[in-house]
Amino acid sequence: MNQKIRQLAAGLMVCYVVLFVALNYWQVGQKEELDAKFDNTRQVLREFNRPRGEIISADGVVVARSLPDTTNESLDFVRDYPTGDLMSNVTGYFTKDFGSTQVERQYGDVLVGSTVAQQVRGLGNLLDGNVDNAGSVQLTLRHDAQLAAKFALGAREGSVTVTDPNTGAVIAMYSNPTYDPNDFVGVPFEEARDAITELQNADGNPLLANAYQERYMPGSTFKVITAGIGLESGVLTRETNFPRERQYVPPQTNDPINNYNGSQCGGDMAEVFRRSCNIPFAKTAIELGVDRFVAGTKNWGIDEQLPIDLPRAATSTIGNVENLDKALPLLAIRGFGQSEVQMVPLHMAMVAGAVANGGQMMSPYVVDATFDQAGRELDRTSPSLWKTPISPATAALETEFMTGVVQSGTASCCMTLDGGIQAAAKTGTAELGLDSNPDLSHAWIIAFAPAENPRFAISVVLTNVQSTQDVSATGGRLAGPIAKDMLDFLLTGQGAI
Amino acid sequence: MADGLIDDQPSHRRRSPIAARRRNTELTLIVMAGLITAVAYALAALGTNAEIPPGIVVFVAILLGLLVCAHIVVRLVARGADGTLLPLAALLHGIGFVMITRLDDRLAGLQATWSLMAIGIFVGTLLFVQRTTDLANKKWLFFVAGAFLLLLPMVPGVGQTFNGARIWVSIGPINFQPGEFAKIALAIFFAAYLAERRELIAAKTWKVGPLYLPEPRYILPVIVAWGFAVIVMVGERDLGSSLLFFTLFVVMMWVATENAGYLFIGAILFGGAAWFSWSNFGHVQTRVSNWINPWDDPLGGGYQTIQALYGLADGGLLGTGLGRGNPGQVPEAQNDFIFASIGEEFGLIGATAILMSYVLIVGAGLRTALRTDRTFEKLLATGLTTIVGVQAFIIIGGVLKVIPLTGITLPFVSYGGSSLLSNYILLALLIRVSDSAARRLGELPDDPTTGERWKAWRLSRRIRQAVKRGETPADFVEAVS
Secondary structure (H helix, E strand, O other), X not given: OHHHHHHHHHXXXXXXXXXXXXXXXXXXXXXXXXXXXXXXXXXXXXXXXXOOOOEEOXXXXXXXXXXXXXXXXXXXXXXXXXXXXXXHHHHOOEOOOOOEOHHHHHOHHHHHOOOHXXXXXXXXXXXXXXXXXXXXXXXXXXXXXXXXXXXHHOOOOEEEEEEOOOOOEEEEEEEEOOOOHHHOOOOOHHHHHHHHHHHHHOOOOOOOOHHHHOOEOOHHHHHHHHHHHHHHHOOOOOOOEXXXXXXXXXXXXXXXXXXXXXXXXXXXXXXXXXXOOOHHHHHHHHHHHHHHHHHHHHHOOOOXXXXXXXXXXXXXXXXXXXXXXXXXXXXXHHOOOOXXXXXXHHHHHHXXXXXXXXXXXXXXXXXXXXXXXXOOEEEEOOOOEEEOOOOHHHHHHHHHHHXXXXXXXXXXXXXXXHHHOOOEEEEEEEEOOOOOOOXXXXXXXXXXXXXXXXXXXXXXXXXXXXXXXXXXXXHXXXXXXXXXXXXXXXXXXXXXX | OOOOOXXXXXXXXXXXXXXXXXXXXXXXXXXXXXXHHHHHHHHXXXXXXXXXXXXXXXXXXXXXXXXXXXXXXXXXXXXXXXOOHHHHHHHHHHHHHHHHHHHOHHHHHHHHHXXXXXXXXXXXXXXXXXXXHHHHHOHHHHHHHHHHHHHHHHOOOOEXXXXXXXXXXXXXXXXXXXXXXXXHHHHHHHHHHHHHHHHHHHHOOEEEOOEEEOOHHHHHXXXXXXXXXXXXXXXXXXXXXXXXXXXXXHHHHHHHHOOOHHHHHHHHHHHHHHHHHHHHOHHHHHHHHHHHOHHHOOOOOOHHHHHHHHHHHHHOOOOOOOOOOOHHHOOOOOOOOHHHHHHHHHHHHHHHHHHHHHHHHHHHHHHHHHHOOOHHHHHHHHHHHHHHHHHHHHHHHHHOOOOOOXXXXXXXXXXXXXXXXXXXXXXXXHHHHHHHHHHHOOOOOOOOOHHHHHHHHHHHHHHHHHHHOOOOHHHHHHHHO
């Protein structure tokens, strides 16, 4: 019998070795795969039962905080957003059942205090019996600027983005429609599910931060980029003169390209820029050719995800470039920002910022600094250069052109700032060219001010605006006043620092 | 006088270096297990509520007090037994208790009561069963008791169904799972019966076609007991216990007869039964499909397994830390799935320690079976060890998706009075067999037990009285025998 008992021992041993192997498989081998499963809420749950720090605007307003849970959700804390929909594009939301977004997601480890630096610093607290190691996040966005943007935009659909061109810090980024996270955070599950489902199905993607997660046809604001590429490559100079003409027939087609409203338009660079003629920029694109044009747009960061410190940023595009050399009319049209060109509103603010900053395009960021539980600084974002699309000389030239737009061009109506401050701008009216609604456009303006010593760069886009017979929905007329309001507020108004 | 017949020396105090060494090892290990439990208890409270529990000193005192009490009883009545069995059980029990406390405060109080009773029944079993032969002599009693306990949940008005299995009995305020106790009774019966008849059964004198089978009348009681158990378990929808009983029976037949054919027959029977129940019972099909791919029904049948796996993955190598994970996401986390909770919060390292503890218990149990020279003790130790080893394998394997999930408790770790009490009885019996083996190997003097000394004292008194009356010792011996 002893032999059988030994065999039994060996058999049971094998069983336990199998268990050990299986244990390794799940806990180590499959760990990452299981952790990444969409319905795995372990990570969120763990964070939910820990104190979570505040998100604070640059001017000290608490925009996200945790309160003790008073509902019957059996969680210790519930997230609260005191400013409602004002900052939700940037703070995002933090839910148990529907995931988390934006700063709440990207800086979750800081907010619960699980970064290595916080854990090391928090060791002393643990000995005191204090496990509240939650950090806080300070945004670059100003609550007052955000309110001004919201007020300026009013009920219109679109977004307003203001950055500091010298650092890339985002000072305001508001889009309409948006959402109030309190509608589905900290409410019973069914109510939250209904609210979020409604938002998911709503027009205009309110759950997306349209300013950096959506892209729109840029229209003539794109001419800043085309002009930049032309000037850098030598195809354009300050002296380049374009004939005054109504029509231009690009190669490979018989269909002519028109200027806006079919006007006759031409002259030197400053004039065609100021008046926003289409034909000169179509010609520039054709003269650059596909390779130089595409390479040039890449220098401006097109076709690359925006390097913002938030998750899931959109990517600007000039559309499909395969076989574009066999479709040169499309290239010509893209030269002035129509057709398949689509730009992220934040990216357009960065384009204005690059011109303002001597040709240097800074990486945008929304988090200025993070702090530990005791308020000691953990990390401060240092500005970083993303792209250098143009030389300082070209930047100076484009600044001159954009100043002309404000002084006597398409934005002369609306961009004269208070206090005699000179702004530089470029307008855009992107005709969506829908057969069903030919007058539907996106109205754009990108600008910076003061022109000599720029402190703010801005992009404003009003989406899906309708031209009527009396009033044409142009970027200058519609978006211009919003940009002016914002710049006045920040430079000479209540928001001037 | 009767000097040659009766030894009046206080012989149970005679020195034995081997026994003393074993008991000192046991004491050291038991204190270590207690301290590990105490530290885990404090850590769990720190992780959950960020404070050292106020009653920690009382907790440690009671815990160590209980363990030392169990140890002292072993020292008194089973001092030759293996020194690792009790500490291993104490460690598993302690970790399980901490995990249950961490999962559910309300259950913690109940589990504490059960723990107290478990130590009590452990001590009681050791004191009551001082000779293994007492068990063997009462094998038919165990047969009847086992059958009775198995049938009890089927009795209308008494049996209760929880979570789909009718394995509970409610009598007044007391709820228990008689199956947990039936497994021990049947193991004792199998061991005793097979020890007595193994040669007859192994002889295979009955020829059916090409097969030589044991004489039916010798094998019949075993078949009846086994078939009864399995059928009842299947009737009660208790798949885990059915598997356990089946394995226990096959292993004991195999070891007793030294005939590997029983393993073969067992495999065929099991395959047939598995196929039959798979094709006839919906709940078996559900179990199997949940095993193959739990993600087919992630919010229904697969939920428990999926959540357990997420927990294990979240724990990773080092675990989330006690009180820092979310093992409560898994239904029945304190019971069948407590291994997943341990894996989540203690990590691979902690879960491996649990696996190692079972391996060591199995090792100690089978070492006992090897050491003893009595067939009954060999078979009993083998059977009891198989119960612990296989039961732990069935549920851990189910949690880890190695085999289909069949609900059964994790010995010593899971929440539940029936489980704890029965496993401590089992442990006491193993320790008793181990002690008996040591005595027969001459490692310590085979002192008479308390009961035997009591009998001897009464006998000597009667002899003295008889001598006074003028009878000769020879007459008397004749009279009492």
